[in-house]
Amino acid sequence: MLIAINRYKLLGGRCMLSIDKNSFKRDYNNKFVQLHGKELKEGSNQQKYEALGSLVRDYVISTWMETNNKYNQTGEKQVYYFSMEFLLGRLLGDCLLNLGIRDICKEALSELGINLEEIENLEHDQGLGNGGLGRLAACFLDSMASLNIPGHGCGIRYKYGFFEQKIVDSQQVEASDNWLREGNVWEIKKQDKCEIVKFGGSVISGEVDGKLTFTHVNYEPVLAVPYDTPIVGYENEVVNTLRLWSAEPVSNEFDFSSFSRGDFIKAISYKNSVEAISLVLYPEDSFYEGKMLRLKQQYFFVSAGIQSIVRHFKKHNGNIAIFDEKIAIHINDTHPTLAIPELMRILLDEEGLSWETAWRITQNTISYTNHTILAEALEKWPVDMFKNLLPRIYMIVEEINRRYCEELWNKYVGQWDKIARMAIISDGYVKMANLAIVGSHSVNGVAKLHTEILKKREMSDFYYLYPSKFNNKTNGITHRRWLLKSNPKLTSLLKETIGDSFIKHPTDLENFKNHLDDPNVINRLGEIKKYNKENLAKEIYKSNGILVDTNSIFDVQVKRIHAYKRQTLNCLRIMELYNNLLENPNLDIIPRTFIFAGKAAPGYYLAKNIIELICRVAKTINNDKRVNDKIKVVMLENYNVSLAEDIIPATDLSEQISTTTKEASGTSNMKFMMNGAITIATLDGANIEIKDEVGEDNIIIFGLNAEEVLNYHKNGGYSAWDIWNKDKRLQRVTDDLINGKYCSDIDRFRSIYENLLTYNDEFFVLKDFDSYLKAQERVNQLYIDKNKWQKMCGINIAHSGIFSSDRTIKEYATGIWGSTVIYKNL
Ligand code: 26V
Numbered sequence: 001m002l003i004a005i006n007r008y009k010l011l012g013g014r015c016m017l018s019i020d021k022n023s024f025k026r027d028y029n030n031k032f033v034q035l036h037g038k039e040l041k042e043g044s045n046q047q048k049y050e051a052l053g054s055l056v057r058d059y060v061i062s063t064w065m066e067t068n069n070k071y072n073q074t075g076e077k078q079v080y081y082f083s084m085e086f087l088l089g090r091l092l093g094d095c096l097l098n099l100g101i102r103d104i105c106k107e108a109l110s111e112l113g114i115n116l117e118e119i120e121n122l123e124h125d126q127g128l129g130n131g132g133l134g135r136l137a138a139c140f141l142d143s144m145a146s147l148n149i150p151g152h153g154c155g156i157r158y159k160y161g162f163f164e165q166k167i168v169d170s171q172q173v174e175a176s177d178n179w180l181r182e183g184n185v186w187e188i189k190k191q192d193k194c195e196i197v198k199f200g201g202s203v204i205s206g207e208v209d210g211k212l213t214f215t216h217v218n219y220e221p222v223l224a225v226p227y228d229t230p231i232v233g234y235e236n237e238v239v240n241t242l243r244l245w246s247a248e249p250v251s252n253e254f255d256f257s258s259f260s261r262g263d264f265i266k267a268i269s270y271k272n273s274v275e276a277i278s279l280v281l282y283p284e285d286s287f288y289e290g291k292m293l294r295l296k297q298q299y300f301f302v303s304a305g306i307q308s309i310v311r312h313f314k315k316h317n318g319n320i321a322i323f324d325e326k327i328a329i330h331i332n333d334t335h336p337t338l339a340i341p342e343l344m345r346i347l348l349d350e351e352g353l354s355w356e357t358a359w360r361i362t363q364n365t366i367s368y369t370n371h372t373i374l375a376e377a378l379e380k381w382p383v384d385m386f387k388n389l390l391p392r393i394y395m396i397v398e399e400i401n402r403r404y405c406e407e408l409w410n411k412y413v414g415q416w417d418k419i420a421r422m423a424i425i426s427d428g429y430v431k432m433a434n435l436a437i438v439g440s441h442s443v444n445g446v447a448k449l450h451t452e453i454l455k456k457r458e459m460s461d462f463y464y465l466y467p468s469k470f471n472n473k474t475n476g477i478t479h480r481r482w483l484l485k486s487n488p489k490l491t492s493l494l495k496e497t498i499g500d501s502f503i504k505h506p507t508d509l510e511n512f513k514n515h516l517d518d519p520n521v522i523n524r525l526g527e528i529k530k531y532n533k534e535n536l537a538k539e540i541y542k543s544n545g546i547l548v549d550t551n552s553i554f555d556v557q558v559k560r561i562h563a564y565k566r567q568t569l570n571c572l573r574i575m576e577l578y579n580n581l582l583e584n585p586n587l588d589i590i591p592r593t594f595i596f597a598g599k600a601a602p603g604y605y606l607a608k609n610i611i612e613l614i615c616r617v618a619k620t621i622n623n624d625k626r627v628n629d630k631i632k633v634v635m636l637e638n639y640n641v642s643l644a645e646d647i648i649p650a651t652d653l654s655e656q657i658s659t660t661t662k663e664a665s666g667t668s669n670m671k672f673m674m675n676g677a678i679t680i681a682t683l684d685g686a687n688i689e690i691k692d693e694v695g696e697d698n699i700i701i702f703g704l705n706a707e708e709v710l711n712y713h714k715n716g717g718y719s720a721w722d723i724w725n726k727d728k729r730l731q732r733v734t735d736d737l738i739n740g741k742y743c744s745d746i747d748r749f750r751s752i753y754e755n756l757l758t759y760n761d762e763f764f765v766l767k768d769f770d771s772y773l774k775a776q777e778r779v780n781q782l783y784i785d786k787n788k789w790q791k792m793c794g795i796n797i798a799h800s801g802i803f804s805s806d807r808t809i810k811e812y813a814t815g816i817w818g819s820t821v822i823y824k825n826l
Helices: 021-036 045-074 092-099 102-111 116-120 132-146 256-260 264-278 292-316 320-326 339-350 355-365 383-389 391-411 416-422 432-438 448-458 460-465 479-485 488-498 506-515 519-544 567-583 605-622 641-650 668-674 687-694 706-715 720-726 728-738 750-756 765-784 786-798 805-817
Strands: 008-011 014-017 078-082 086-089 126-128 151-156 164-168 171-175 195-199 202-208 211-217 220-232 239-248 327-332 366-369 380-382 429-431 442-445 470-472 553-558 592-597 631-636 653-656 678-681
Touching: 021 045, 021 102, 045 092, 045 116, 045 220, 045 239, 078 132, 078 292, 086 132, 086 239, 086 641, 092 102, 092 132, 092 220, 092 479, 102 116, 132 151, 132 220, 132 239, 132 327, 132 479, 132 805, 151 292, 171 605, 195 292, 202 391, 211 391, 220 264, 220 292, 239 264, 239 292, 264 292, 292 320, 292 327, 292 339, 292 383, 320 327, 320 355, 327 339, 327 355, 327 805, 339 355, 339 366, 339 391, 339 432, 355 366, 366 432, 380 383, 383 391, 383 429, 391 416, 391 432, 416 460, 429 432, 442 448, 442 805, 448 460, 448 470, 448 687, 448 706, 479 488, 479 641, 479 668, 488 506, 488 519, 506 786, 506 805, 519 631, 519 641, 519 786, 553 641, 567 592, 567 605, 567 631, 567 728, 567 765, 592 641, 605 631, 605 750, 641 668, 653 668, 668 678, 668 687, 668 786, 678 687, 678 765, 678 786, 720 728, 720 765, 728 750, 728 765, 765 786
Parallel strands: 078 151, 078 327, 151 239, 327 366, 366 442, 442 470, 553 592, 553 653, 592 631, 653 678
Antiparallel strands: 008 014, 086 126, 164 171, 195 220, 202 211, 220 239, 380 429
């Protein structure tokens, strides 16, 4: 029997799991036999992966328990990151890296005839998120654990994650992501830590000893079952927890009272309606829809999470009056905002605190991040739906709103419009962003520009009311996954040249600048990129059957498909280049491979249409002999974390071309620069801060700036037709959308055409077209001088350390959470 023992050791200043090759081989063999009841040599690769995963989890268990014991004993402030989404990707590689045993494991397995990478690839991505917001949550978990911060995730264990995308006949087709089909070696079900969440019913008020009491009756109970996943810190003996909740009926038996009355259907339907709560992740990330099931999901995980935090806190601390000194709860966008009234409910109804004390504790505990300014993504719930589903919570929100509006009336006498705008409940809706701002002590944006826009525009009323609540925390990415793990060759070069201090202090990457005049280093950078491109080229051939030239510029736009991210702009310039090549087949251009990947929300017609356009353009160009393979277009299907890990290290040019002001931050921009890609970008989100870091000469900027865009929004004056009339190239490429050039059905791309022209081009694609083409020309000029290009790449790498999520998390810990952090080993 394998015993999980804590075997960390200090080796050359590194704190890693102590395991030698032979004991690893023995453990692995034993594990395999015990798990599968057969010899290793008879096992499938999938079984080999499962054995390795569960062995690694065994290695982690004792440290996990010790970390929890330590937290309970020391009473350090605990941070809980509440998020509807955690986009973790695969965990095995990360775990091996953070435990410091990747090399030993690779060698040991190879001696057993097993290729580590091959079986690592069999792990199903944990894709419980839509994009930026969910991936950010995953990076934050990694950074909190690696910085010794007691910080844990709380979310939903969706049975089906983000849908799998297939491209069939140039169109996106969605398939369910049954990620748990083969089981999940990382999670532990904690049956004894279940909570009950109550929906519907009504509230009876009463009085006991002169105090008001509220009893929730006739509700539908739902059992929230937690599944815990270890979050392993980097070589530091810390293992934090991601707790995801699954919804089950309170009893696995049918409701016998219904059943005995012959109401079989009712019993089954209760079971189904409960299980529906954690069945599937909503695949929209920009259009809010007032769906009851989503509200249920939100209350479900928030209520379970807060109840379990309070229960745990009381067990180890006891004194609820100091809850806010010991606990910080962060809400990732407005989705978990019900944490505010839920904490109030527990403090008032269960702990018997006064309103004033409960409110002080709640505000001090909760902090909120805004991730988008798109008005259509703002959550608001119809009062009737809210009240019926959550009667007691609604009463509390009403009271919060009543007290808060009283303040507003006194402050803004007679300014009814302003008060209505700022109220939590108005026009028949409960407005979640307003509740989040009022009920928290900190509101942050995710990049400097985004925070300024929140302060000065979108949330200006609130900013003037509570200026000290507002702050910026520019996003970051974990360099462990996005450099050490995904780009081992570049990591080796960095270690050889600047040592390995950058692993614990990512801003030490700056030292790499001192090596960029060394032709050897420049050469190596080129070779590494080529190697990564060749790997990706193989993947492209395997998945799309397209042969791409690894000497061409790999020009990449991978992200959710959305009008504001402007894949259309990218596509139109490819169409323009194609036109030029047809006109002049001898045109001397630097070959380019245009790579796209990304999913469209299933109900977002325009985004799906954009995917189809990209695929049709790809087919037409790739099959046109006249192009002579100078350009190729590739749309890779099913973009996810693992695919990103293959694409990003192989990229030469990173496309960050959103309409200025619309992309709150962006995070792939940071991953690309860290892997030595050059960015072509608008001055949007964190692109601005990337430019400030690398300097204007090492990034290619184009397009309208924020002031210009905001000015158009405010004063109007934009005419797409005016621009179109003056630009022959635009006339040609927009006509190509509707003349059958890319699709015999001439109406296929009419909606794109109409968005650009009839509906006056909301995202300024036409306006930025000329400046984008000129910027692309600058890219060509720069690429001609390979050495200069590589040096620019090196400068980007050297300046990327500041975008490590370690920096971001330190800012959250010190500036928002008041963590009692010890930066051990830092
Ligand atoms: C919004 C909604 C709206 C209602 C329907 C369901 C749903 C699900 C998710 C979201 C969140 C969208 C916000 C988001 O992902 N924002 C992205 O956050 C990144 C991390 O801060 C940031 O880098 C991106 O710029 C931003 O678009």
